[in-house]
Amino acid sequence: MTHRQYFKAVDPAILCPIAGYTSAADLAANYTLNTDIPSLVPTICPAHNYYPDPTATDPEWVEIPEPALDRIILSYSDLNEGKARVTTTLQTGGKYKIQVYGAGDVLIGESAETNTGTAVEYVLPSVGGVPNSAGYSTFKVVVMPTTAHHITGFSAVYQILEAKFNTPYMLSLASAFANIKSITNIEFVSDMNSLTTLASFCTGTTNLFSVVFKNMNLLNTLASAFQSSGVKLVTFPASLPELTTLSNTFFSASRLVSITYPQMDKLTTMQTCHNANPALAKVILPTSVPLLNSMLQTFASCPMLTYVTSFTNAPLLANMNQTFQSCNLYAYSFPATMAALSTMNSTFISNPLLKTVTMPTSSVNLSILQSTFQNCTSLETSVIAADATNITTMSSTYYGCSKLNSSILPATMNLCTQWSSTYYNCAKLPAITLPTSATGVQNASSMFYQCYLLANITFPQTMNALTTFDQVCYSCTALTSAVLPKYANALTTLNKSFSTTPNLGTVTMPDALPAITTLDQMLYHTANISTPLTLSSCVFPSTQVSANVFARGRAGITAINWPTLRVTAFSAYGAMTGLGVLNLNSLNIDFANSTFSGASPQLNISQNKLDATELNRIFTALPTVSGKTLNITDCTGAATCTKSIATAKGWTITG
Numbered sequence: 001m002t003h004r005q006y007f008k009a010v011d012p013a014i015l016c017p018i019a020g021y022t023s024a025a026d027l028a029a030n031y032t033l034n035t036d037i038p039s040l041v042p043t044i045c046p047a048h049n050y051y052p053d054p055t056a057t058d059p060e061w062v063e064i065p066e067p068a069l070d071r072i073i074l075s076y077s078d079l080n081e082g083k084a085r086v087t088t089t090l091q092t093g094g095k096y097k098i099q100v101y102g103a104g105d106v107l108i109g110e111s112a113e114t115n116t117g118t119a120v121e122y123v124l125p126s127v128g129g130v131p132n133s134a135g136y137s138t139f140k141v142v143v144m145p146t147t148a149h150h151i152t153g154f155s156a157v158y159q160i161l162e163a164k165f166n167t168p169y170m171l172s173l174a175s176a177f178a179n180i181k182s183i184t185n186i187e188f189v190s191d192m193n194s195l196t197t198l199a200s201f202c203t204g205t206t207n208l209f210s211v212v213f214k215n216m217n218l219l220n221t222l223a224s225a226f227q228s229s230g231v232k233l234v235t236f237p238a239s240l241p242e243l244t245t246l247s248n249t250f251f252s253a254s255r256l257v258s259i260t261y262p263q264m265d266k267l268t269t270m271q272t273c274h275n276a277n278p279a280l281a282k283v284i285l286p287t288s289v290p291l292l293n294s295m296l297q298t299f300a301s302c303p304m305l306t307y308v309t310s311f312t313n314a315p316l317l318a319n320m321n322q323t324f325q326s327c328n329l330y331a332y333s334f335p336a337t338m339a340a341l342s343t344m345n346s347t348f349i350s351n352p353l354l355k356t357v358t359m360p361t362s363s364v365n366l367s368i369l370q371s372t373f374q375n376c377t378s379l380e381t382s383v384i385a386a387d388a389t390n391i392t393t394m395s396s397t398y399y400g401c402s403k404l405n406s407s408i409l410p411a412t413m414n415l416c417t418q419w420s421s422t423y424y425n426c427a428k429l430p431a432i433t434l435p436t437s438a439t440g441v442q443n444a445s446s447m448f449y450q451c452y453l454l455a456n457i458t459f460p461q462t463m464n465a466l467t468t469f470d471q472v473c474y475s476c477t478a479l480t481s482a483v484l485p486k487y488a489n490a491l492t493t494l495n496k497s498f499s500t501t502p503n504l505g506t507v508t509m510p511d512a513l514p515a516i517t518t519l520d521q522m523l524y525h526t527a528n529i530s531t532p533l534t535l536s537s538c539v540f541p542s543t544q545v546s547a548n549v550f551a552r553g554r555a556g557i558t559a560i561n562w563p564t565l566r567v568t569a570f571s572a573y574g575a576m577t578g579l580g581v582l583n584l585n586s587l588n589i590d591f592a593n594s595t596f597s598g599a600s601p602q603l604n605i606s607q608n609k610l611d612a613t614e615l616n617r618i619f620t621a622l623p624t625v626s627g628k629t630l631n632i633t634d635c636t637g638a639a640t641c642t643k644s645i646a647t648a649k650g651w652t653i654t655g
Helices: 024-030 612-621
Strands: 005-007 050-052 071-077 083-090 095-101 107-110 119-123 137-145 151-157 160-166 185-188 210-212 233-235 258-260 282-284 331-333 356-358 381-383 406-408 456-458 481-483 506-508 545-547 559-562 567-571 586-589 628-631 651-654
Touching: 071 083, 071 151, 083 095, 083 137, 095 119, 137 151, 151 160, 586 612
Parallel strands: 005 050, 160 185, 185 210, 210 233, 258 282, 331 356, 381 406, 456 481, 481 506, 545 567, 559 586, 628 651
Antiparallel strands: 071 137, 071 160, 083 119, 083 151, 095 107, 095 137
């Protein structure tokens, strides 16, 4: 058998040196183009088994014959060390030697007979090899037993170019070619049904081009087999029935473009298998992986990856954290039922071309959806299984999904604690039906930040674990109404929760906020807006609340009636100067029991339609203080009110 040959593809007219194609018609008639990845050059001459190798320095060809039984044939160059060195293991008591052949397949010399497991080193001669135009020579090195024992293990060093194995009794090739930069091609010509490990087989082989395997029915690990290698083509047998691990197998493999996997019924992990494969574009996976448990970072940081086939059966797959992080998939489908799936942290994060993901229709143990689709800027729809009621976090799940227009969640999510930034910058999301029950949610900060088309929102009515609503609907410019939980006994902050919402007309507050500490900038707006805005009643705690810059620019508010609200600071004023730019004409909070301990001005109600009667009522309700400031500039009654009522209590009045 003639070994596959590799050559520099500098001119399509000479892609096959044997056929000597000279015209486009010749190429069209004789070459198979890779239609899945059109940017690639033709990949094979089917008539003569040639592959183009853009890294080859010269159009040269070295033939390696098929080895006899229990033989390993290597192609060595005399560069650098100028030596051949191998370590071969045989069955107990076995001995072996190496033979060196030069030009014309002439035997140049051989080593002494050597015990199993002992290294053999042979100094290559300065003459007699096959000359190369780059200035070095190559030699054929044959590894062979000298006793009636089979080869069971092998490793080598120095300038190996190619290797062929006819070693059906091989048990281990762990680290066999580790860090041999020169090797380009490896082929198994026999089945290796005793082989159990290829761990670190070719790690660090930066010039590796092709590896062809045969049946390996006992192989259980390919861990780190091609880590940091340059391998481009790997041919697997149809099945690897005992393989359990593919962890780090192609980690940082710099030139791998596509891979087709065999059936692997005992595979348990593909953890970081293809992490950081910059050229990987296409992956064909087996349809069924009955024991697969982890795909942690399997394809993370594969920026050219656009196509991965889907499993139809993966009943034990639990971990899909960062599986497709920073890829460029167009679509992906999960099996219909994934009972073991528990964590999808950052599964598809930063896949800008991802438009469609078909989630399982049943995933009863799904727990983590943190950043799952973050920055998938082409994603349009998403449906989470109705039975996924064990989700504990949805923090940043759809963060930056700027084209998302439909999202369906389970009706019950009582175990979920995190809704922070869930739909952050989902600019095309017009509506959302939240679970009717989500009693465990603690944080919903920035949940709908910059959801520009969201028209209304109703939160679950009982959310007594909730502590923060900061920026929950910040810059939701189409929002007209918001219904907050009826019961939110642990809620402490509503900072900027409805800032920059110019069309907001009603905010239905909780019945009571016994733990609230901050309402800063809750209704802040950058310019004066006249949309009528109604705030429902709410019972506040006996402790002090900060309401600094509470309602800047909200011209549509006519009354604030929260008589139990005690504040360290309160501000409701216009975004620009000018008499009566806001319509607030009634402000009723618990002035008398407020400390006003915040920064000056502690009470800013300037630029409102508060007449003299209302201002005098406020002055009368104020406590006696020292060094506090009240700003009533441009209020309707500023010129006619009785300021002495307030100044007599230690207040300094501006305006």
